Amino acid sequence: MPKGSLRQRLGVNLVFAEEGRRQIEYTTVRMIDGSSNCERVDAAGMMRFKLMFIAQRCYSMRSGILWTMILLAAGSAWAADPSMERKRLDFFETKIRPVLVEHCYECHAADSRKLRGGLLVDSRQGLLEGGESGPAVVPGDLEESLLISALKHDGFEMPPQGKLSSEVVADFEKWIQDGAIDPRRDTNPVARPKAIDIESGRKHWAYHPLKAPTIPTTRNTAWPHNDIDRFILARLEAARLQPAPDAKTIVLVRRLYFDLIGLPPAPEQIVQFVNDKSSGAYENLVDRLMKSPRFGERWGRHWLDVSRFAESMSLRGVLLKHAWRYRDYVIDAFNDDLPFDQFITQQLAGDLLEASSVEVRRQNLIATTFLMMGDTLLENQNKSQLDMDFVDEQLDVIGRGLLAQTITCARCHDHKFDPIPTRDYYAMAGILKNVQGLKHSNVSGFMEVPLPISDAAKRESELRNLSVTRLQREINTLKATLEPQSPTTFPIVVAASSFPGIVVDDDDVKTVGAWTHSVHSKHYIGKRYIHDANKGKGAKTLSFIPKLPGDGEYEVRFAYSHGGGRATNVPVTVFSAAGKQTIIVDMSKAPPLAGRFLSLGTYRFEADEQSLVLISNEGTNGVLTADAIQFLRVDEDSTVTTSPASQAEKELSAGERQALKKSMAKLTADLAALGKQKPAREMVNSAVEKKKPTDLKIHIRGSIDNLGVIAPRGVLQVANYGPVPEMPASSSGRLELANWIVDAKNPLTSRVMVNRVWHWLFGAGLVRTVDNFGTTGESPSHPELLDHLALQFVQQGWSVKKLIRTIVLSRTYRLSAASGEQQEDPENRLLTHMNRRRLDAESLRDAMLSVGGTLEFEMGGATFPANLKTDVGFQFQTPRRSVYVPVFRCSLPELFEVFDFANPSMVTGRRDVSTVAPQALYMMNHTFVRTQGRLTAERLLSESELTTANRIDHAYLLILGRHATEAEVSLSQQFLKSITDTTKKRQGDAWTQMVQAMFSTIEFRYIR
């Protein structure tokens, strides 16, 4: 018999027939591995009663697994001592059953309204099999019986309302020790959730391989412009519906401007387009708009919704100071038509890609900010939990954003609706867990890494470093002369300041976890050394962070207190400009340098990069100690370290001392001045690989404290049609993940993106649940069209611009939206007409700024001051396009908040479109609207030589993109007149009010 828990070896049912005759009991023993070694039952001390068996062998035809049913029927001979057994039964009936009924059945019985944790305690079998966390009762074994730890509120806390008395807990312990006698039979065996069948899961449309559809033929062959139209028209014809008329040219031009660049057309542009009767006028306008840098600003913003782009965290408004680089990267990607597959790969694994130049390397690093913007709770004190939450958030963005899959539903249990087992969740989570997510402390921080710098900037910086080194050396010499060491014998306890270079003593170390101070070894630097008390392995770290005077090469030396019982395998990691390097230190041995220091090697440090030494007690096999870390310039005289006492001992006269101090002050000032000249090192929040990639264990019920088997790193099985991606031992697996996502055979990625683009152009996707292609999402209205576009997208090199162009050139896109709802198709799923769409927050703001003539088109860059401490109370005043307004999670501009801007903490493929009074209040009263109204009015009034009627018409063209009707001219004239006549307000005020009213009209707030 293989080793393992008893439960793995056999399933035991004790079935007691209770019909009036307790002395007749039946016991069924099923030996899972086919043997019938019942001695083991006795030997294991589980059931100290004698069993009589009637064994019957059954043969499972299908699986060929032999299992044995041992049915025993016994009379009073059942037990060695019947009176003892009766006592135990009585004990169960009086002490155990009532407690179970009163405190547990509500959530753990077959007839519970809601079964919790998959655990049944209303039958013996239920207790033995246990729930999702394992067996609740292992007869005779208190340690293994989760029921006991739960009753003691150790791990689980049951019942949740409060601990039961210690007498009750003692009863349960006695009961389990006595074999957990339990006459209750499993009357209603639970249908355990079936394992997910990946193959049958593939029947869902979204997992079907992409297949080129036949282009349908339509009765009306004159109407379609391209294949899109043929798919649309074929469905309309089948439903006996007619497409609406084409939209008027003047409507189309405004639609195209907003859709492609997010801005209204200027009156001249409208007039020019309307008057352009050439055959290619429409195509030319499309191409011109798509070449405009404004295109990337519009379409990049769409992607920023999906990637939950933000520049701060909800918690304390902590700023993501470098996230703007990602925003600029996304805008550039859309402007440059970066192939979408590369776009995805760079965002998931840019740091792992080969780069042909520094520029490309920078771009690749910046792209991975995608993974790092999760709005997690940095303050969570349980850092292992925080790490898993961070990964979960990444999986959510990857799942819903790229694949339209709700993968994170499978964190605690197999997905309830989709073929996504928990195993897949942890297979993918394992990949992401190999990324260094956060730097932990009370409030954890983000990983920031320096961006590679250009060669020219590098040369300049090296020259400056040389000067710094020279100055530093002079200062050090002076310092040594001024402050000689007095002791003549080698001291045991030495002050940190007596060592040259930069010494970070254990006083200044940043600790995670509890560290104990000690002077026990009587041989240390400063006041003491510290140690981990050989406890809390894996939960404690030390960070020695030096304040280095300048960039350069340093030897790093580590002082620790050696001795017996010390760990021999302490991982000490040096973070330097070159990356990180881990050295394993054996603390049972004395440090070689004067019995004090161990050299960790020489590293290059740059002041703006990570410079620290991190010591962890993870996996260490004894007491871990730490005393100090010394950073020693390699060109300094290192001999002093062997004996601080060998410093110059000569006495200086007061005059000499004064002179030296003076020159030292000057040198120090020069050094500081040099430091100021230095440009700040450019940083980025990018992914950084952990040194040792690992697989993750399944977290049962999502708990970090309840680990199951390892889920080897992998991808969603149901959407994998190639060979299973092989995960490298040397890196996280993100590149493999990215390659799987952008594989042409992946049935989701291209469909999802094509559908998003459709949604952004039509206001509703072919699949309207754009972030959810699972079984709980909607089905596509035109599945063949979706596949056609997806395949074409891949064939055309994943070009987003080509895709958009194809769609906007279709006749379907150019239909009028005026006809409104159709009786037969009230939701316009078949697209008889164009959907009328609400102007989003950014377009609304940009349109008002643009009409007022104050919109500025400066591109890129940080848009809040580098010294900003928090986003709270930030004043938004930029006249730049909305995409450059900082996206702060604690304070969004009011206009964004009110007009359904995407929640920057969540993947948002489809924004809310709400209609609420605060929007109206904003349009009626907010200074921004009033100011833009006034500026627009001034603009209108500055146009000379116009009659009032013509000026009103011009206002309509400027603001609403069309000419005014006669009725509108007359209404407006009356309004203007009523103001100047009755309230003695000036012309400008009247026009301001009129413009503001026009901003508030239906037409201004919609794309028709």
Next chain:
Amino acid sequence: MNPINNCLTRRAALQQAGCGFGSLALAGLCADSVQAANPSAAKEPHLRPRAKRIIFLFMQGGPSHIDTYDYKPTLYKNDGKKMPFDDARTIANTGKRATSERVMKPMWRFKQYGESGRQVSDLFSETAKHSDDLTFIHSMHTEGVAHGPATLFLHCGSTSFIRPSFGSWVTYGLGSENENLPGFMSLGPLSTSGGARNYGSAFLPAANQGTTIGKNGKLDRNATIRNLGNADLSKSEQLRQLQFLQRLNAEQLKSGKRDSELEALISSYELAWRMQNNAPGVLDLVNETQETMAMYGIGEKETDDFGRQCLMARRLCENGVRFVQVTSGATGGVSNWDQHSKLSEHAPQAKAVDKPIAGLLQDLKQRGLLEDTIVWFSGEFGRTPYAQKNGTGRDHNADGFTTWLAGGCLKSGFAYGSTDEFGHKAVENKVHMHDLHATLLHLLGLDHEQLTYRYAGRDFRLTDVHGSVVQGIMT
């Protein structure tokens, strides 16, 4: 254009709200409408409601339950002794249990009050006079060792995931009784510890998010709902402008087909106009008597601001707001209730809120409002019975603390559940924050298991998969 809109039918609301603007109603616009003009219109509850509204008095930072409402004689006996405790922060950081901590007795004297004889410390001597009207839950426990997680858990039922706030669930479930006012208002909300998420609507329709006045525990004298007035135009001028706007809209509608969405947009201006005309009256305390103001401590230096918050909360409730949150934050140099050191600074905190709270209870009672209003007093957690790092303050304690409720449907002068003899952990009749959420929803007529919203492929609840209604506190 929100095709997958799971709107409820709100015909009734539309009849009331759709055709406003007095003389300038757009005739015909409302006739054939089926969809909501006002997404906040009142909705049917799941159960018979026991209360109509909640005023939540949020004590930010975590008041010490053992220095206020949870009387523990054992603490006096063991004062100064080092004893083993499972400290939550230590466990989260290091996994270490039973660390040695110095027991610290309450800094304030406890006295028995009223017929019920409930023990309350001198910190809340005014509120204590109403203890016969209060229902104490001494066995609260929650999640989150730090302020951020615990504050979010208190408000949104999750320490870290982006979830709708309690008030937004309430308005989502019940709508607003008064379409001229938002259904959920937060006075002086925090900008930290999750900030706007604490009154946000996350994935619920945006109309359910809280409307705020003031910030960080402060309600400035002139604080009001944003954009409630126009500095450039008189009322009659603005009305004329709105009439012009609606005529322009009517013109624009001539060329296309009208539908419910456009009507909603048009009537949103009418709603806004009514809100602009009605809300300031509700928010303005000027019509209150001197006597009432004095009852809330308005006009006294220490209590003026919180008193205004409490009085405004009463006025909002009277006018149909479902959920009003009032925040006790920074007071006169003290940041909030978070006394890791110098526990004595609980005194100015309590001073600022005690009289206003007592005034609020008194006022609600004499107006008969306490019958169908719940007043809920709570911090995001309590504090430890031992000194933090052997100092002069107490650390956070999410494992046991006290919340009290007041309301006609509750057993008054009643104490439910208890902590251990040191007041460290809830032990008897434990009430998890999820349970309290479920209970409060239940009192409003909402079944926490039925109050769901489908997002990202599944149905979400305030209580996730947890929570049970605490029947034991209801009459």
